[in-house]
Amino acid sequence: MWLAAGADPKVVQRVLGHASASMTMDLYGHLVDGNLWQAARMVGGISGAFELSGSDERQSSEPDAE
Numbered sequence: 001m002w003l004a005a006g007a008d009p010k011v012v013q014r015v016l017g018h019a020s021a022s023m024t025m026d027l028y029g030h031l032v033d034g035n036l037w038q039a040a041r042m043v044g045g046i047s048g049a050f051e052l053s054g055s056d057e058r059q060s061s062e063p064d065a066e
Helices: 009-016 021-042 057-061
Strands: none
Touching: 009 021
């Protein structure tokens, strides 16, 4: 849950008592995959460049604020 919430892997490693952050990421890294793709979309994809399109993905993926 900590990794999925964005906690630093080194902090999670120490909390869980793992020998290394890589061990923590090997065991729980799959939890951050969704966060990585979301972050990539926010900063312009894997290239870092925004793609211009006719619709705004951020608006379509956010729930209506009514």
